[in-house]
Amino acid sequence: MATENFDVIVIGAGPAGYHAAIRAAQLGLKTACIDAALGKDGKPALGGTCLRVGCIPSKALLDSSRQYWNLTHLFGEHGITASNPAIDIGTMIGRKDKIVKQFTGGIAMLFKANKVTPYYGFGQLQPGNVVTVKQHDGTTVELKGTNVVLAAGSDSIELPFAKFDGKTIVDNVGALDFTEVPKRLGVIGAGVIGLELGSVWKRLGAEVTILEALPDFLAAADAEVAKTAAREFKKQGLDIRLGAKVSKADVKKNEVVLTYTDAKGEQTITVDKLLVSVGRRAATKGLLADGTGVKLDQRGMIEVDEHCHTGVDGVWAIGDCVRGPMLAHKGFEEGIAVAELIAGLPGHVNLDTIPWVIYTEPEIAWVGKTEEQLKAEGTPYKAGSFPFAALGRAVAMAEPAGFVKVIAHAETDRILGMHLVGVNVSELVHEGVLAMEFSGSADDLARICHAHPTLSEAVHDAAMAVSKRAIHKAN
Numbered sequence: 141m142a143t144e145n146f147d148v149i150v151i152g153a154g155p156a157g158y159h160a161a162i163r164a165a166q167l168g169l170k171t172a173c174i175d176a177a178l179g180k181d182g183k184p185a186l187g188g189t190c191l192r193v194g195c196i197p198s199k200a201l202l203d204s205s206r207q208y209w210n211l212t213h214l215f216g217e218h219g220i221t222a223s224n225p226a227i228d229i230g231t232m233i234g235r236k237d238k239i240v241k242q243f244t245g246g247i248a249m250l251f252k253a254n255k256v257t258p259y260y261g262f263g264q265l266q267p268g269n270v271v272t273v274k275q276h277d278g279t280t281v282e283l284k285g286t287n288v289v290l291a292a293g294s295d296s297i298e299l300p301f302a303k304f305d306g307k308t309i310v311d312n313v314g315a316l317d318f319t320e321v322p323k324r325l326g327v328i329g330a331g332v333i334g335l336e337l338g339s340v341w342k343r344l345g346a347e348v349t350i351l352e353a354l355p356d357f358l359a360a361a362d363a364e365v366a367k368t369a370a371r372e373f374k375k376q377g378l379d380i381r382l383g384a385k386v387s388k389a390d391v392k393k394n395e396v397v398l399t400y401t402d403a404k405g406e407q408t409i410t411v412d413k414l415l416v417s418v419g420r421r422a423a424t425k426g427l428l429a430d431g432t433g434v435k436l437d438q439r440g441m442i443e444v445d446e447h448c449h450t451g452v453d454g455v456w457a458i459g460d461c462v463r464g465p466m467l468a469h470k471g472f473e474e475g476i477a478v479a480e481l482i483a484g485l486p487g488h489v490n491l492d493t494i495p496w497v498i499y500t501e502p503e504i505a506w507v508g509k510t511e512e513q514l515k516a517e518g519t520p521y522k523a524g525s526f527p528f529a530a531l532g533r534a535v536a537m538a539e540p541a542g543f544v545k546v547i548a549h550a551e552t553d554r555i556l557g558m559h560l561v562g563v564n565v566s567e568l569v570h571e572g573v574l575a576m577e578f579s580g581s582a583d584d585l586a587r588i589c590h591a592h593p594t595l596s597e598a599v600h601d602a603a604m605a606v607s608k609r610a611i612h613k614a615n
């Protein structure tokens with residue numbers, strides 16, 4: 141078999157992999173990128189989980205369902221009424237599929253424009269930086285790279301008693317493609333996917349029950365943010381049951397009977413569809429042939445150092461298959477950093493300033509540490525917050541729920557975290573990211589002019605509240 145040589149071979153064309161490939165090609169390196177995924181039409185689709193069955197399709201459905209919810213629940217306040225509002229699920233899913241096709245096709249075009257050679261099939265790293273690709277047409281090709289970047293991403297974790305059947309018990313893939321609104325949707329796991337996709341189907345009329353094993357809601361978020369979000373979700377009718385340990389999921393005809401135990405003892409509920417969203421694990425099955433020297437940690441993630449290097453000469457790993465948050469934009473940055481390191485440039489990702497966003501209504505976002513983390517580590521801090529209910533723009537939009545909180549070091553005033561819940565906070569959180577990347581203080585943020593009336597004024601007032609000088613609320 142003839143072997144084709146490349147400077148860089150990337151396995152996986154998700155957010156991490158396609159960023160690495162395009163940036164490497166921009167830097168003049170001969171680059172190949174391999175991806176095994178097929179789209180709904182059975183044709184190769186680049187872009188990974190994010191573009192096919194993750195970030196983008198979920199946001200398309202969140203947006204469609206939000207429009208419907210606003211029409212049926214919010215517009216009345218503005219004096220707007222509509223008779224017989226209805227939603228056509230086929231049209232909504234079709235719109236989502238069109239967006240997915242546009243963006244997965246867009247990656248193929250970007251590869252072409254940047255001279256990245258795509259290979260469509262399953263890639264396996266062999267010893268000596270050789271990669272074999274089992275292509276969809278049944279043929280195998282062999283590539284050799286001076287550098288190989290592993291960007292295999294992640295897969296849904298399956299529960300042994302609730303195996304995915306793609307119809308009644310589903311993961312994100314199935315829950316993004318229901319053909320009708322389930323009357324009763326059960327969700328196991330009140331994490332990011334459970335809350336986002338639970339919200340989509342709740343807004344469209346499903347009765348949604350979310351069973352969460354932990355006693356605390358959104359334990360990774362700031363406790364006040366989590367409390368505010370939980371209150372708003374309850375108002376919307378999302379039934380979130382905490383401390384619920386599910387032990388059985390019996391599929392009977394077209395229903396699932398779930399058995400779980402919580403503080404009240406053993407309980408059962410019956411649902412029409414079950415979404416299992418209990419986390420994701422690195423997709424390393426079959427990725428590494430024997431003898432490559434690449435190591436996996438006990439969670440199955442590829443071991444890397446702070447520069448995403450595996451310790452094997454010329455082999456790197458990035459994105460969901462390595463440590464750190466499983467977020468598309470974290471993968472983007474690692475892809476770019478690794479390509480730049482390979483080209484001999486400086487490349488670095490600061491995992492301490494990766495923003496988190498949950499695209500529910502209200503949105504939840506944060507960067508940096510929570511008050512709870514700072515207390516636990518004994519760091520002295522001061523916090524200031526500002527409610528959207530006191531902000532002209534938010535009230536004018538009829539979106540008064542939530543607040544912005546800025547946390548700064550008690551002695552140096554350096555910003556240590558920003559925590560937000562409310563309308564459009566997915567955009568506002570970046571003021572915190574930017575300030576933290578520039579080692580900014582709460583005083584810096586407080587002295588920066590913010591346009592009036594905007595939602596970003598909540599960030600300004602929260603920063604002022606850190607030193608008890610907020611103007612629009614009592615300090």
Ligand code: FAD
Binds near residue numbers: 195312458
């Ligand atoms: P992936 O996107 O998983 O891509 C890996 C690619 O590699 C896949 O295409 C796979 O087919 C391919 N591959 C794997 N192994 C091989 C192999 N051996 N040979 C060939 N190809 C291979 N993150 C956000 O930041 N914001 C969001 O709003 C968001 N929403 C999400 C919503 C849902 C429902 C889900 C499931 C995830 C969401 N995420 C979101 C997470 C985000 O999708 C992931 O963090 C991101 O896709 C990870 O990128 P990646 O490149 O590491 O891996």
Ligand code: NAD
Binds near residue numbers: 329333354384420
């Ligand atoms: P998650 O880690 O966000 O949440 C999983 C939840 O399930 C946790 O609260 C956990 O305590 C709970 N859980 C685990 N086992 C359980 C069990 N047996 N019974 C009941 N509850 C159980 O995982 P996810 O929602 O599957 O999402 C996976 C990842 O995908 C996220 O962590 C995130 O990295 C990424 N994602 C990001 C976004 C975004 O950025 N907006 C959206 C979706 C997914």
